[in-house]
Amino acid sequence: MSVITTPGTFVWLEATFAHEFPPAEGVAYMDQQGQMFMPDTVLARTGQPFHFRSSEDVLHNVRVIRSDKKPIFNVATPPFGSYMHTFDEPGLYNVTCDIHATMRGTVYVASTPYVGTADERGLPYLDLLHLIVHERKQEAGLTAGEAWRIVRERARLREHERAALDTYAGTLGLDDDFRAFIEELYPVLVAAMAEQHWDYSRPRWLHRQFGV
Numbered sequence: 454m455s456v457i458t459t460p461g462t463f464v465w466l467e468a469t470f471a472h473e474f475p476p477a478e479g480v481a482y483m484d485q486q487g488q489m490f491m492p493d494t495v496l497a498r499t500g501q502p503f504h505f506r507s508s509e510d511v512l513h514n515v516r517v518i519r520s521d522k523k524p525i526f527n528v529a530t531p532p533f534g535s536y537m538h539t540f541d542e543p544g545l546y547n548v549t550c551d552i553h554a555t556m557r558g559t560v561y562v563a564s565t566p567y568v569g570t571a572d573e574r575g576l577p578y579l580d581l582l583h584l585i586v587h588e589r590k591q592e593a594g595l596t597a598g599e600a601w602r603i604v605r606e607r608a609r610l611r612e613h614e615r616a617a618l619d620t621y622a623g624t625l626g627l628d629d630d631f632r633a634f635i636e637e638l639y640p641v642l643v644a645a646m647a648e649q650h651w652d653y654s655r656p657r658w659l660h661r662q663f664g665v
C-alpha cells in the first residue's frame with residue numbers, strides 16, 4: 454500500500470479526472486485481415502479519429518454495439534475499404550462482422566489519456582479496471598462494491614472483459630501479484646480520484662461503497 458499511497462501518486466491520479474486533457478494524438482485503428490479484427494482489442498480516446506479498415510480482398514462489415522446494447526454503427530467495408538468513426542462517449546464497444554461470425558473485436562474508449570500511454574506501471578491497468586467496474590455497475594444497477602467483486606472474482610467476468618484485462622496486463626508486463634495488488638487497492642484509488650483530496654470522510658465512503 455505504501456507504494457501507491459505516496460503523495461506523488463495521488464497527484465498523478467488527480468490529474469486523470471480533474472483537468473481538461475489535450476486531445477489524443479494520431480488515429481486509432483482496427484484492421485480486418487485473415488478474417489479477423491487486427492488487433493482485436495484497441496484502446497482509444499473520446500474524440501480520437503478511429504479508422505476501421507480492411508486489408509484483404511474479402512467483403513466485410515463492421516458492426517459496433519456498445520456494451521449496454523446501444524447500436525453505434527453498421528457499415529460495409531469492401532475490399533481495402535475503410536470507415537472513420539469518432540467515439541464521443543467512453544465505454545466498452547463490441548465489434549463484429551455479420552458476414553464472418555467468428556470475427557470479434559473490442560474497443561475501449563477512455564476519456565483520459567492514461568490508457569495505454571502512461572509510463573506509470575499499473576496505473577493504466579487501473580483505468581481499464583475502472584472502466585469495466587463502471588460498466589458493470591451501470592448495466593446491472595449494482596453497487597460499486599458488487600461490481601468490484603465481480604471483477605476480482607474473475608469467474609463472473611465476461612470473456613472479452615477477462616481477455617482485455619489479460620491482454621493489457623501482458624502489454625504492460627504486469628505479473629499476477631501486481632495485478633492482484635492493483636485490484637485489491639481499487640477502492641482506495643477510486644476514492645482518491647473521485648474526491649481529489651483524501652479527507653476524513655473517505656474511510657466512511659469506502660465502507661459504504663465497497664464494504665471495506
Ligand SMILES: [Cu+2]
Nearest residue numbers: 513550552553
Ligand atoms: Cu468479415
